[in-house]
Amino acid sequence: MLSFNLIVTISLLYVACLFGIAALAETRAKQGKMGFIESPFVYTLSISVYCTAWTFYGAVGSAARNGLEFLTIYLGPTLVFIGWWWFLRKLVRIGRTQRITSIADLISSRYGKSNVLGVLVTILAVVGSTPYIALQLQSLTLSFTVFTQGSPADVSPAITALLIALGLAAFTIVFGTRNLDANERHHGVVTAIAVEAIVKLAALIAVGVFVVWGVSGGPSETLALMEQRLPQTEGIFSPRWVTLTFLSATAIICLPRMFQVVVVENAAERHLATASWAFPMYLFLMCIFVVPIAVTGLNILPEGSNPDLFVLTIPLSENRAGLAAFAFLGGFSSATSMVIVAAIALSTMISNHIVLPLWLYTFRRRIPESDDIRMVLLRSRRISIAVILGLGYLYFILTGGRSALASIGYIAFLGVAQVLPALVGGLFWRNATRMGAFFGISVGFAMWAYTLFLPSFAGGFILSQNAIINGPFGISALRPQALFGISISDPLIHAVFWSIFANTLAFVIASLATSPRPLERVQAQQFINVYGQPTNPRPIEPATTPEELYILAQRILGRHDAKKLFAEHAKLQGKLEGLPDITTKFMETLERNFAGSVGAATAHAMIGQAIASEAISVEDLIAVADETAQVLEYSARLEEQSKVLKNTAEELRAANTKLTKLGRQKDDFLSKVSHELRTPMTSIRSFSEILHNSENLDPQTLKHFSSVINDESQRLTHLLDEILDLSFLESGRLQLTKRRVKISDVVERVLKSTQQIVTQANAKISYHGDALDSVIETDTDRLSQVFINLITNSVKYSDKDNPTISIECRKNQDSVELVFTDDGPGIPTQDHAMIFEKFIQLSSNSPSGSVGLGLPISQEIMKNLGGSLRCVAHDGGAVFVVTLPYQKM
Amino acid sequence: MNKISGQQQIDKRRRRRKLSELSLGILGLGICLLLTPMINAFTLTSDGPNKLGLLAYIFGTWAALIICAFILSRFLVSEVADE
Numbered sequence: 001m002l003s004f005n006l007i008v009t010i011s012l013l014y015v016a017c018l019f020g021i022a023a024l025a026e027t028r029a030k031q032g033k034m035g036f037i038e039s040p041f042v043y044t045l046s047i048s049v050y051c052t053a054w055t056f057y058g059a060v061g062s063a064a065r066n067g068l069e070f071l072t073i074y075l076g077p078t079l080v081f082i083g084w085w086w087f088l089r090k091l092v093r094i095g096r097t098q099r100i101t102s103i104a105d106l107i108s109s110r111y112g113k114s115n116v117l118g119v120l121v122t123i124l125a126v127v128g129s130t131p132y133i134a135l136q137l138q139s140l141t142l143s144f145t146v147f148t149q150g151s152p153a154d155v156s157p158a159i160t161a162l163l164i165a166l167g168l169a170a171f172t173i174v175f176g177t178r179n180l181d182a183n184e185r186h187h188g189v190v191t192a193i194a195v196e197a198i199v200k201l202a203a204l205i206a207v208g209v210f211v212v213w214g215v216s217g218g219p220s221e222t223l224a225l226m227e228q229r230l231p232q233t234e235g236i237f238s239p240r241w242v243t244l245t246f247l248s249a250t251a252i253i254c255l256p257r258m259f260q261v262v263v264v265e266n267a268a269e270r271h272l273a274t275a276s277w278a279f280p281m282y283l284f285l286m287c288i289f290v291v292p293i294a295v296t297g298l299n300i301l302p303e304g305s306n307p308d309l310f311v312l313t314i315p316l317s318e319n320r321a322g323l324a325a326f327a328f329l330g331g332f333s334s335a336t337s338m339v340i341v342a343a344i345a346l347s348t349m350i351s352n353h354i355v356l357p358l359w360l361y362t363f364r365r366r367i368p369e370s371d372d373i374r375m376v377l378l379r380s381r382r383i384s385i386a387v388i389l390g391l392g393y394l395y396f397i398l399t400g401g402r403s404a405l406a407s408i409g410y411i412a413f414l415g416v417a418q419v420l421p422a423l424v425g426g427l428f429w430r431n432a433t434r435m436g437a438f439f440g441i442s443v444g445f446a447m448w449a450y451t452l453f454l455p456s457f458a459g460g461f462i463l464s465q466n467a468i469i470n471g472p473f474g475i476s477a478l479r480p481q482a483l484f485g486i487s488i489s490d491p492l493i494h495a496v497f498w499s500i501f502a503n504t505l506a507f508v509i510a511s512l513a514t515s516p517r518p519l520e521r522v523q524a525q526q527f528i529n530v531y532g533q534p535t536n537p538r539p540i541e542p543a544t545t546p547e548e549l550y551i552l553a554q555r556i557l558g559r560h561d562a563k564k565l566f567a568e569h570a571k572l573q574g575k576l577e578g579l580p581d582i583t584t585k586f587m588e589t590l591e592r593n594f595a596g597s598v599g600a601a602t603a604h605a606m607i608g609q610a611i612a613s614e615a616i617s618v619e620d621l622i623a624v625a626d627e628t629a630q631v632l633e634y635s636a637r638l639e640e641q642s643k644v645l646k647n648t649a650e651e652l653r654a655a656n657t658k659l660t661k662l663g664r665q666k667d668d669f670l671s672k673v674s675h676e677l678r679t680p681m682t683s684i685r686s687f688s689e690i691l692h693n694s695e696n697l698d699p700q701t702l703k704h705f706s707s708v709i710n711d712e713s714q715r716l717t718h719l720l721d722e723i724l725d726l727s728f729l730e731s732g733r734l735q736l737t738k739r740r741v742k743i744s745d746v747v748e749r750v751l752k753s754t755q756q757i758v759t760q761a762n763a764k765i766s767y768h769g770d771a772l773d774s775v776i777e778t779d780t781d782r783l784s785q786v787f788i789n790l791i792t793n794s795v796k797y798s799d800k801d802n803p804t805i806s807i808e809c810r811k812n813q814d815s816v817e818l819v820f821t822d823d824g825p826g827i828p829t830q831d832h833a834m835i836f837e838k839f840i841q842l843s844s845n846s847p848s849g850s851v852g853l854g855l856p857i858s859q860e861i862m863k864n865l866g867g868s869l870r871c872v873a874h875d876g877g878a879v880f881v882v883t884l885p886y887q888k889m
Numbered sequence: 890m891n892k893i894s895g896q897q898q899i900d901k902r903r904r905r906r907k908l909s910e911l912s913l914g915i916l917g918l919g920i921c922l923l924l925t926p927m928i929n930a931f932t933l934t935s936d937g938p939n940k941l942g943l944l945a946y947i948f949g950t951w952a953a954l955i956i957c958a959f960i961l962s963r964f965l966v967s968e969v970a971d972e
Binding site for chain 2: 068071075078079081082083084085086089223226227230232233234235236237241242245269270272273274276277280281284287288291
């Protein structure tokens with residue numbers, strides 16, 4: 001038999017080991033050697049702080065009393081972790097981006113950094129957790145009592161519980177409040193908790209294996225025993241089954257200690273992916289031997305034995321002292337880890353949301369000369385831890401420590417579940433407001449206290465036994481366990497229904513009845529769209545100096561961290577020495593860092609003082625513009641896109657028409673070219689055939705025929721040259737040789753070239769104009785080609801015996817125009833565009849040798865020279881205007 | 890080059906959506922199997938609950954959910970890393 005003293009010694013040694021592990025982890029973390037400390041498995045194991053003494057001892061007790069109902073406590077968290085991608089991931093992301101330090105901080109931060117809400121959630125969490133802490137004290141006391149029964153060292157449970165509470169307070173104070181981390185992470189504690197998680201799992205499995213193979217005689221015997229002794233008389237599905245699963249699912253999110261390990265202590269989001277299967281697996285393993293232990297206990301231990309202690313009493317009854325000690329350590333680990341983490345989480349909430357705001361309010365004017373804020377925080381946390389454990393002890397004493405472990409756990413679960421509507425609403429509902437959250441939580445909290453918490457004292461606290469049964473002042477409609485005459489046989493389901501229903505209703509109604517403040521809108525935007533939008537920098541008006549800010553930061557973050565942060569920002573701002581300037585970005589970083597130590601609301605209040613006002617920029621307001629604005633923007637974008645699509649369709653249609661036209665032109669062109677080639681080719685072929693077949697041709701006929709062949713060949717070559725020329729011009733591949741020349745020189749040169757044809761036709765050409773002396777930069781040969789073409793056409797198509805052609809040269813702003821006017825038959829206006837088409841000959845009496853490429857070539861030349869050639873309407877003869885670009889030299 | 894990366898981005902987004910929908914589906918399936926009268930339909934006989942059958946049903950569903958979560962987390966963890 002293990003003596004009480006030996007058990008105490010083992011416990012103390014175990015605690016010393018945990019101290020060592022925690023200290024080692026802290027040291028390694030400080031040195032930056034995170035390694036295993038920040039692995040996803042340590043994270044998962046730390047989440048198993050969910051499995052408290054209630055799980056270790058109470059699950060077996062519950063299985064022995066109520067059958068498989070105990071499984072609900074594990075199935076709820078399993079479902080939450082399996083759906084991690086949809087809820088926990090968002091929660092963790094918000095926790096990281098907003099530097100959330102606790103669940104109270106999260107609610108406060110979401111609803112416009114409201115400290116009132118922070119205080120409310122803190123009070124709720126403390127009151128809700130008190131039964132839970134009492135439960136751990138009770139289970140530890142019970143487990144100690146097992147070893148003191150019948151021994152001379154029979155210590156009263158009250159004293160044992162007090163000693164345990166004192167010991168736990170000391171451990172938590174030493175390790176939980178050694179320093180203030182900017183992220184509120186406790187590497188030492190988390191590592192120690194992970195070790196405890198392994199110990200409790202191993203202990204429960206060891207007892208389970210012993211029970212199945214050592215006591216019952218094997219798996220088949222155990223199964224037979226389960227069939228026989230498991231108190232499961234009805235189908236498992238019932239309102240209670242669903243309610244308890246809902247409660248446990250809520251607890252894994254809302255319990256302050258669970259929020260601490262899942263959200264605050266999370267180092268990387270990918271750890272959550274591992275925990276999504278590893279944590280349910282841990283729970284699975286914790287449960288696998290619960291039923292065998294329960295039925296074996298019921299089978300072998302005397303009737304009336306406390307089933308909550310089967311894990312200890314079975315090995316003791318079989319004289320397995322070592323296993324009993326191991327099982328005791330497992331239970332000890334479950335209880336201590338829960339109390340430590342819960343106390344840290346609650347003390348952070350108390351110090352950040354109650355003590356520090358009060359302290360700041362009282363000593364606001366004296367901040368620079370006052371004590372170190374860090375010391376205030378640390379002291380308040382240490383005192384808070386003592387107070388929290390004191391409250392747990394008080395609850396234990398008041399309830400007499402006789403309630404079944406499981407029922408105390410449910411009270412705590414429902415207490416903290418009152419945060420759920422505000423939490424879920426805050427994460428997904430844009431219009432949830434601070435007032436909604438405040439009323440929801442308050443109403444739910446009051447309902448919980450009235451229908452479940454106060455009745456749990458069984459008349460020992462505030463509500464008398466008579467009031468619980470008959471209602472206060474005998475008003476039966478106010479009976480705490482049959483409120484408004486709605487009688488639900490299970491008080492827990494009754495309390496869950498009323499508190500959650502009233503809470504949600506108040507939250508929704510108050511949210512709809514009030515409008516969120518600008519800061520709430522900003523926060524709502526950042527919470528709801530945490531995966532997307534970056535925050536817009538807010539313009540600020542500093543009412544303080546960098547030096548004052550540095551002093552404040554030193555007091556909150558500590559000298560080292562403050563120095564590092566300021567140096568980093570000075571460097572970012574391009575300053576080699578000195579303090580950084582007060583910029584929006586810097587103030588935002590500072591606020592987030594402060595929030596990591598003192599909570600969002602307090603940090604916001606401090607920064608708010610430093611920057612004179614809670615300025616919310618237009619950008620902020622735009623960012624939080626309500627859904628109507630977003631829908632409008634979206635529809636505007638759609639409209640724009642549809643307009644673009646319409647334009648594109650029109651362009652495509654135009655391109656298609658153009659392509660069809662070009663295709664037709666190409667066919668036209670080819671048929672015309674073939675026709676033009678065919679005529680000379682036919683002549684050449686005919687005459688060459690005659691030459692070939694006729695032997696006795698006289699020399700004169702021979703000369704005539706060969707001259708015809710020669711002329712036609714020249715015409716053919718000319719035609720091909722023109723086609724080639726046009727093709728070069730159209731493709732822009734023509735090489736131009738530009739040089740500076742006086743316009744009159746070009747005209748003179750053209751007149752010389754056309755002298756023969758002009759003389760033959762008895763034509764007269766005159767030229768005049770003030771711009772003839774202008775100097776332009778052009779390709780003289782090509783320009784002359786255009787002029788010659790125009791003059792030749794005028795002469796060829798003239799119906800006068802003495803045609804006259806005038807050339808007028810005039811200057812515009814940035815161009816020179818040469819107007820060629822003749823006195824011929826003219827060109828009808830409707831044909832002005834057509835004459836520039838290839839192979840078009842308007843007149844039926846076109847001179848031989850003309851193929852209709854002259855004007856198209858001339859127009860292309862002018863385009864290549866940067867000018868234009870057009871035909872203008874005129875009474876009488878034809879008028880062509882040649883425009884040339886002109887730049888003053 | 891841009892065209893390829895744009896297509897890859899679309900594929901990635903589609904893959905992520907499918908994975909997250911699958912995770913919601915598994916959660917829904919878990920709720921259906923464990924929190925609806927279906928559980929009684931499988932385990933309740935006219936003589937009362939089949940205790941061993943009930944244990945096998947719950948623990949079997951639980952184990953299957955863990956395996957699904959394990960497989961899914963392998964894929965989803967890379968999505969988290971991408972972010």
